[in-house]
Amino acid sequence: DIQMTQSPSSLSASVGDRVTITCRASQGISNYLAWYQQKPGKVPELLIYAAYTLQSGVPSRFSGSGSGTDFTLTINSLQPEDVATYYCQRYNSAPQTFGQGTKVEVK
Amino acid sequence: EVQLLESGGGLVQPGGSLRLSCAASGFSFNSYAMSWVRQVPGRGLEWVSGISDSGGRAFYADSVKGRFTISRDNSKNTLYLQMNSLRAEDTAVYYCAKDRRAYSSSSDYWGQGTLVTVSS
Numbered sequence A: 001d002i003q004m005t006q007s008p009s010s011l012s013a014s015v016g017d018r019v020t021i022t023c024r025a026s027q028g029i030s031n032y033l034a035w036y037q038q039k040p041g042k043v044p045e046l047l048i049y050a051a052y053t054l055q056s057g058v059p060s061r062f063s064g065s066g067s068g069t070d071f072t073l074t075i076n077s078l079q080p081e082d083v084a085t086y087y088c089q090r091y092n093s094a095p096q097t098f099g100q101g102t103k104v105e106v107k
Numbered sequence B: 001e002v003q004l005l006e007s008g009g010g011l012v013q014p015g016g017s018l019r020l021s022c023a024a025s026g027f028s029f030n031s032y033a034m035s036w037v038r039q040v041p042g043r044g045l046e047w048v049s050g051i052s053d054s055g056g057r058a059f060y061a062d063s064v065k066g067r068f069t070i071s072r073d074n075s076k077n078t079l080y081l082q083m084n085s086l087r088a089e090d091t092a093v094y095y096c097a098k099d100r101r102a103y104s105s106s107s108d109y110w111g112q113g114t115l116v117t118v119s120s
Helices: none
Strands: A004-007 A010-013 A019-025 A033-038 A045-049 A062-067 A070-075 A084-090 A102-106 B003-007 B010-012 B018-025 B034-039 B045-051 B058-060 B068-073 B078-083 B092-099 B107-110 B114-118
Touching: A004 A084, A010 A019, A019 A033, A019 A084, A019 A102, A033 A062, A045 A062, A045 B107, A070 A084, A084 B045, B003 B092, B018 B034, B018 B092, B018 B114, B034 B068, B034 B078, B034 B107, B045 B068, B045 B078, B045 B092, B058 B068
Parallel strands: A010 A102, B010 B114
Antiparallel strands: A004 A019, A019 A070, A033 A045, A033 A084, A062 A070, A084 A102, B003 B018, B018 B078, B034 B045, B034 B092, B045 B058, B068 B078, B092 B107, B092 B114
8 A cells, every 4th residue: 555654743943934745655646645734623624635735714824735655735925723633535446545734833 | 505414324343234325316316326334533535435326337446346336216315224233443433425427537525524433
């Protein structure tokens, strides 16, 4: 199965900082990559699909890029409400797999 | 408004069985694939199983293949997960999720989850 490796596993940044999270697939997955946000005690929410398409209602400070094996989630100007764990997910074929998650904290 | 309501979780002994249900509303249920995703409290997300819009194609994680069966009743707008031969490592919150397309894709709506505990 294709594995997804996220980095870093956690990070701490200041309000207003630009934050970057990476996700690497063990094989090429074209652009079949989604990003989810899970706030503490809440259900996961879809942020981005098809590597860079913003889900409706998601703030424009979130963006995604990449194709093939290397992908990036960027949060421009980190906000206090962005404290959460972020997961990538590949869905090019079954079984789908998630990355291990990146916990984002605000300093 | 899309709503997904899981039920059927609880405490079960190792080797036992449980059937989860997910009642869907607010969208054309028979037009979208559906998925089950689980999460051990405090841990990451694990995709468990997915099913196409018609129910004609089903997919499983290696960890549950041969023990779990996903199905759907489009006349009742309900998704199911039959879990047999349960193990301690199946203990998790199980989420029902609506996929964005008729066939395997990312999930744009999630239920609140139902807790399954496998313990003697």
